[in-house]
Amino acid sequence: SLAAELAWLRAALEERSGQLASLESRQGDARSSLAAELAWLRAALEERSGQLASLESRQAEVQSGHAAELAWLRAALDERTGQLSASMQGVSGQIAALESRQWEALAGQAAELERVNAALESRQGQALAGQAAELERVHAALEEFHAHIERRVDELHQNKGDASALTGLAGRFEQAHANLVRLKRDVVLQDRRIGLLLEEARKRLPEPFDEPQLAAFAGEDRHRLDALYLSFEDEFRGTREVIKGRLEVYLPTIRECAAGSPDRPVLDIGCGRGEWLEVLAANRLIARGVDINRILVEDCRRLGLDVAEGDALAHLRSLADRSLGAVTGFQIIEHVPFDTVVALFDECLRVLAPGGVIIFETPNPANLQVAARDFYVDPTHLSPLPSQTVSFMAEARGFCRVKVLALHPKPEFDEGRRDQVGIGATLNDLLFGPQDYAVIGYRP
Numbered sequence: 066s067l068a069a070e071l072a073w074l075r076a077a078l079e080e081r082s083g084q085l086a087s088l089e090s091r092q093g094d095a096r097s098s099l100a101a102e103l104a105w106l107r108a109a110l111e112e113r114s115g116q117l118a119s120l121e122s123r124q125a126e127v128q129s130g131h132a133a134e135l136a137w138l139r140a141a142l143d144e145r146t147g148q149l150s151a152s153m154q155g156v157s158g159q160i161a162a163l164e165s166r167q168w169e170a171l172a173g174q175a176a177e178l179e180r181v182n183a184a185l186e187s188r189q190g191q192a193l194a195g196q197a198a199e200l201e202r203v204h205a206a207l208e209e210f211h212a213h214i215e216r217r218v219d220e221l222h223q224n225k226g227d228a229s230a231l232t233g234l235a236g237r238f239e240q241a242h243a244n245l246v247r248l249k250r251d252v253v254l255q256d257r258r259i260g261l262l263l264e265e266a267r268k269r270l271p272e273p274f275d276e277p278q279l280a281a282f283a284g285e286d287r288h289r290l291d292a293l294y295l296s297f298e299d300e301f302r303g304t305r306e307v308i309k310g311r312l313e314v315y316l317p318t319i320r321e322c323a324a325g326s327p328d329r330p331v332l333d334i335g336c337g338r339g340e341w342l343e344v345l346a347a348n349r350l351i352a353r354g355v356d357i358n359r360i361l362v363e364d365c366r367r368l369g370l371d372v373a374e375g376d377a378l379a380h381l382r383s384l385a386d387r388s389l390g391a392v393t394g395f396q397i398i399e400h401v402p403f404d405t406v407v408a409l410f411d412e413c414l415r416v417l418a419p420g421g422v423i424i425f426e427t428p429n430p431a432n433l434q435v436a437a438r439d440f441y442v443d444p445t446h447l448s449p450l451p452s453q454t455v456s457f458m459a460e461a462r463g464f465c466r467v468k469v470l471a472l473h474p475k476p477e478f479d480e481g482r483r484d485q486v487g488i489g490a491t492l493n494d495l496l497f498g499p500q501d502y503a504v505i506g507y508r509p
Contacts, residue, residue: 097489215365251466298337308340309475312395317422318505319391322422325350329390329418334377334409335397339365346370355380378405381412389416396501398455399446406450410462415506423464425455426503429471433495455504464506471499 131284302308324331325345333341336354338361345352346369353371356362365372373380377397392413398406413423430436430449452469459467478497 096318116315157161175237184357185478205262215425276322291327302338304415305340305343308338308342312341312344314470314472315393315503316344317346318422318424319350322390322420322507324390324422325352325439326390327351329421331391331393332381332384332416334381334387334392334394335400336365336372337361337395339370341366341395342372343368378412381409381416384416386415387418389421390418391422391424392417393424395424399427399440399448402447406455407462408459410458410464414463414508419508422507424503424509426472426501427455429502431495431502432475432498432500434497434498439500447506451505452502456506459504459506463509465509467504467506470505471501472501472503474499 068440152212211403252485308416319325319331323329324349331345331350331352333352333354336342336355336356339354339356342352342354342365353373354365355373355375355377357374357376359374362372362374376395381392394409398409410423417423427450428435430440432439432449436449440446456467456469492503
């Protein structure tokens, strides 16, 4: 047993001796590797030291060159400073001369503006005095006419005359009163324009007008004929009650497409005197309008209507997509160029909600009296638009279920001739047929 244990110990000792020899061999290899790596690092360090020395040498050369260049720049700057000083002295003299001439020019402009201001104030006084005299004359004439009416009424009551004569006198009195109201409005507008011009002139003295002020004058000039066109409409358009009665024909179309609700309101472009907006309001439908005529806008607002002042196309472009239930325009598209009509259709399609409707009414050139005479009574009309053209444009720009509604035949129109043939029926349609038509189209 002792011999066996001794043999095992010897074997173990030999194994450990082999392991120790292997470890010493690996340690020797590692030392050799470390020595080789240390030699490589020393060589690399020597190489980097050489590169650093080269860099330091080149840096010294660059610094020396920069110093020389900086000295040259300083010398050049000193020279240029001297030249600029000499030039500044010359420029200062020129500036002094220019300032002298400018002050002379400004003094001349100030004198001219004062002369213009005095002339404007004089003309304003003369114009207002003339208008005041005209108003007094009209007022006196109206008082005399009113007294005449009262005497005539008394005579009619005493003599039990024809009541139609009394009605005619009352109509003439109302017309004279309307003329007086328009005349007063014209005086107020003219006074406003003259006041604006004088106010802006005083702000700019002694300098000339700037671009914003000139734009303000141009914007005011755009409304110069507003009162005249309102008088024109009152004369030729028809009374408010007559127009409202005609427009009620469109109410079923508005209700059919569920327009006039808070989320699908109606927009009437070129709303004019606001008859259509009144009809919609009376039927509890939500609507608003836009018109470029400032007087018409103010009149509509006095009636409690929601109306904005501005260009119809620009207003449409400011609205969100699918925000309206209907867009209407009565006697408007014949006032604008063809490309504007196309743009109106495009913007209407964009702002209408699905199922929304457009209604555009315009004079009917299929009626020869309208095409040859009535259309040109309004000098702001551009050209008649046949119903085929407008309905085609509506379909071409994306509207569906487009239809034409013929409206307002002349009093001489003979309904009985519609089912007949021959020259009589044809002339009946051409001369006395519908004076207007409306194109109605729906957004898909």
